[in-house]
Amino acid sequence: MPTSKRIFEMRNRYLRSVVPFENHTNFHDSSVNLNYGRVDLLGNAVYPSEKFLAPIPSEGSLYALNFVADAFKDFRAYYLKTVTAGGIRQGQGALSIVQPIRGWESMHTLYGNNIDGIYSSLVSQYFEKAGTGGEKSDRRPEDFEQFIGLLNELLYSNGDEIRLTRSSFVLSRLNGIATTGLAIEVTPNLGTKASKKFFGNPNFKFYMNALKQFGFMVDVDNPGRIIADIGSPEMQHYMANYGITVDNMFEKMYYKASDYDYYLLKVYISQYYNTYVAQYPSKTVTTPTKCGKPSRKVIVREQISTDDYSDNYWLSIYVSTRNFELSRPLSDHELKKVIKNAKDLRKNLDISDAIRYIRDTMRKYQFKK
Numbered sequence: 001m002p003t004s005k006r007i008f009e010m011r012n013r014y015l016r017s018v019v020p021f022e023n024h025t026n027f028h029d030s031s032v033n034l035n036y037g038r039v040d041l042l043g044n045a046v047y048p049s050e051k052f053l054a055p056i057p058s059e060g061s062l063y064a065l066n067f068v069a070d071a072f073k074d075f076r077a078y079y080l081k082t083v084t085a086g087g088i089r090q091g092q093g094a095l096s097i098v099q100p101i102r103g104w105e106s107m108h109t110l111y112g113n114n115i116d117g118i119y120s121s122l123v124s125q126y127f128e129k130a131g132t133g134g135e136k137s138d139r140r141p142e143d144f145e146q147f148i149g150l151l152n153e154l155l156y157s158n159g160d161e162i163r164l165t166r167s168s169f170v171l172s173r174l175n176g177i178a179t180t181g182l183a184i185e186v187t188p189n190l191g192t193k194a195s196k197k198f199f200g201n202p203n204f205k206f207y208m209n210a211l212k213q214f215g216f217m218v219d220v221d222n223p224g225r226i227i228a229d230i231g232s233p234e235m236q237h238y239m240a241n242y243g244i245t246v247d248n249m250f251e252k253m254y255y256k257a258s259d260y261d262y263y264l265l266k267v268y269i270s271q272y273y274n275t276y277v278a279q280y281p282s283k284t285v286t287t288p289t290k291c292g293k294p295s296r297k298v299i300v301r302e303q304i305s306t307d308d309y310s311d312n313y314w315l316s317i318y319v320s321t322r323n324f325e326l327s328r329p330l331s332d333h334e335l336k337k338v339i340k341n342a343k344d345l346r347k348n349l350d351i352s353d354a355i356r357y358i359r360d361t362m363r364k365y366q367f368k369k
Contacts, residue, residue, distance in 0.1 A: 064184055165325060261355075265318055
């Protein structure tokens with residue numbers, strides 16, 4: 001099986017055989033800049049505020065960030081004017097019309113679906129994990145503490161694949177560039193063979209040059225996806241109309257996902273447990289006795305509130321969860337130290353200082369593999 005390095009080399013060799021890199025400087029390669037539009041200048045996971053979205057000219061309700069929508073409107077008008085004037089060849093598929101089919105996608109919707117999926121996996125699969133003989137064993141917890149214990153077991157074994165916190169989700173493969181508000185698709189994802197044909201389209205050169213004039217890049221993996229190049233003077237012209245620069249864009253137009261991680265984690269874990277209690281309000285526990293007649297006890301589960309547990313309790317869960325999501329970069333000793341420091345900050349300063357400390361500490365590991 002090829003290694004990751006070998007796959008990367010094979011991919012680059014293929015791209016250079018079909019894409020005229022030497023003729024165009026406005027390609028976007030997600031393998032090089034994976035988190036474009038999803039991290040700010042300090043490396044914090046971010047997502048755009050919906051109040052800065054604007055409609056783009058399309059047959060449906062499609063949106064992008066306001067300056068991106070403006071740039072695309074001008075690009076498309078210029079492109080269609082050239083088509084009408086006979087400046088490019090007709091009958092060349094998508095490159096004759098450049099009709100947008102996809103714009104901004106809600107990160108909140110994707111994240112909500114992800115949260116629901118984690119609960120389903122936890123209850124339907126992990127709580128009924130098969131034993132060594134293939135039989136299902138009932139691991140349904142009796143109370144919240146046991147519930148947390150089993151959740152930690154799941155995170156321990158699958159933590160780098162489970163995105164429980166919002167900041168972890170934003171930087172995952174489950175959250176694409178469409179949620180940044182910087183991307184617009186004018187054709188469906190074509191796949192490898194069709195992309196090669198796209199690159200060979202007679203209008204491709206004009207398409208690339210026209211996009212560059214208005215500050216756009218083309219995704220090498222999906223050439224029908226165009227992406228705002230916030231580093232280009234052309235796109236910065238549109239950004240300036242809203243008082244936006246590269247230096248202030250993420251501060252003004254985006255939210256830091258980590259600002260909500262701690263509070264959302266408390267809410268979602270509590271909701272997980274309360275949903276579980278509603279589905280399984282009681283459990284009958286059978287234990288053997290000396291007389292040979294088994295003893296049965298019915299345990300009635302009770303729903304909880306986030307306020308039933310202290311900030312120190314939730315801070316420990318938060319740090320542990322982030323460590324699991326990042327493939328456990330902290331040793332047990334380091335983990336305990338971070339938890340202690342966070343608790344001390346909460347005690348001596350404020351909960352917000354403890355959360356900020358955890359964010360800054362774990363951020364150092366989020367791009368390491």
